[in-house]
Amino acid sequence: MKTIEELKAIRENMSDTLAMRNNAEGSIRVVVGMATCGISAGARPVLQTLAQEINKRHLKNVKLVQTGCIGICRLEPIVEVYIGNEKTTYVKMTPEKALRVVNDHLVNRQVVTEFTIGAAE
Amino acid sequence: MKELSLHILDIVQNSLRAGASLVQIMVTIDTRQDFLRLKIEDNGCGMTEDFLQQVTDPFTTTRTTRKVGLGIPLLKEAAERTGGHFIIQSQVGVGTMVEANFVYRHIDCMPLGDMASTMMILIQGSPEVDFIYEYSFNERSFLLKTAELREILQHVPLDEPQVLKWIHDFVQENEGLVREGNVNENN
Numbered sequence: 001m002k003t004i005e006e007l008k009a010i011r012e013n014m015s016d017t018l019a020m021r022n023n024a025e026g027s028i029r030v031v032v033g034m035a036t037c038g039i040s041a042g043a044r045p046v047l048q049t050l051a052q053e054i055n056k057r058h059l060k061n062v063k064l065v066q067t068g069c070i071g072i073c074r075l076e077p078i079v080e081v082y083i084g085n086e087k088t089t090y091v092k093m094t095p096e097k098a099l100r101v102v103n104d105h106l107v108n109r110q111v112v113t114e115f116t117i118g119a120a121e
Numbered sequence: 122m123k124e125l126s127l128h129i130l131d132i133v134q135n136s137l138r139a140g141a142s143l144v145q146i147m148v149t150i151d152t153r154q155d156f157l158r159l160k161i162e163d164n165g166c167g168m169t170e171d172f173l174q175q176v177t178d179p180f181t182t183t184r185t186t187r188k189v190g191l192g193i194p195l196l197k198e199a200a201e202r203t204g205g206h207f208i209i210q211s212q213v214g215v216g217t218m219v220e221a222n223f224v225y226r227h228i229d230c231m232p233l234g235d236m237a238s239t240m241m242i243l244i245q246g247s248p249e250v251d252f253i254y255e256y257s258f259n260e261r262s263f264l265l266k267t268a269e270l271r272e273i274l275q276h277v278p279l280d281e282p283q284v285l286k287w288i289h290d291f292v293q294e295n296e297g298l299v300r301e302g303n304v305n306e307n308n
């Protein structure tokens with residue numbers, strides 16, 4: 001059973017600096033489209049998987065953000081990855097594909113070409 | 122949409138885009154009177170009366186990118202398909218209220234689904250916003266208020282992953298308890 005005591009324990013175990021570091025602006029931005037088309041195509045579990053995996057792998061330099069409509073409904077859920085001035089657009093995402101993107105792209109810096117918009121069109 | 126919790130996630134995105142600092146989400150299930158009601162209230166920018174008239178029409182949007190199946194018409198249709206009804210009220214500079222009433226046992230009434238994930242994702246995306254989530258099942262209910270959590274957490278932000286996980290599990294467990302008629306009175 002989740003209790004308020006547990007929440008207090010999280011607070012006590014996390015120093016100010018750690019909390020600040022965890023919340024720092026990352027050098028990698030991962031953007032998930034969360035408009036109607038994205039949500040109905042399955043963006044929620046994709047976002048959830050990304051959040052869990054980024055946390056599990058302690059990727060402190062990654063900022064995960066939600067946005068509105070990216071504009072290509074039939075290719076939703078869409079996830080964009082920004083590293084430096086390089087942008088990669090992943091389409092028709094699933095939780096399984098999201099795991100691959102975290103591992104290959106965010107950790108190993110290898111674009112998963114087969115999931116990109118270029119491969120889909 | 123396959124779940125009402127996905128509609129809620131979508132409707133609340135409107136509130137956030139409207140600059141709301143407070144969003145109240147109410148889910149009320151009454152098995153005796155056979156209804157399920159979703160109510161989402163925000164203090165965002167609101168809409169003019171003229172615009173509000175058009176909003177339930179699937180060809181209205183202020184966004185520039187086009188698509189079919191907009192959020193509000195979809196939810197309205199989902200409610201009406203069960204024999205329920207839909208209400209939207211708004212005032213510029215004050216906020217907006219969206220209410221969707223479903224006939225609970227109707228074959229077309231979607232399951233509420235995973236509200237724990239919806240709340241977790243809303244808070245992840247907008248940790249600065251005050252969310253209030255109230256879930257009632259017959260005479261039992263539970264309440265989540267992010268402003269209260271923020272006070273307890275002090276320097277730890279609401280979008281800290283461990284906190285998000287706690288929120289997710291807290292919502293899931295309490296919904297279960299409320300449905301079983303066995304609320305944890307300590308919370």
Ligand SMILES: Nc1ncnc2c1ncn2[C@@H]1O[C@H](COP(=O)(O)OP(=O)(O)O)[C@@H](O)[C@H]1O
Binds near residue numbers: 035139168192
């Ligand atoms: N809570 C709200 N506050 C202010 N404006 C809103 C709100 N909800 C909806 N709107 C307006 O109504 C429009 C239609 O909403 P919706 O049906 O969800 O479609 P979409 O979000 O895709 O534009 C929005 O673009 C917005 O201009």
Ligand SMILES: [Mg+2]
Binds near residue numbers: 132135
């Ligand atoms: Mg919308």
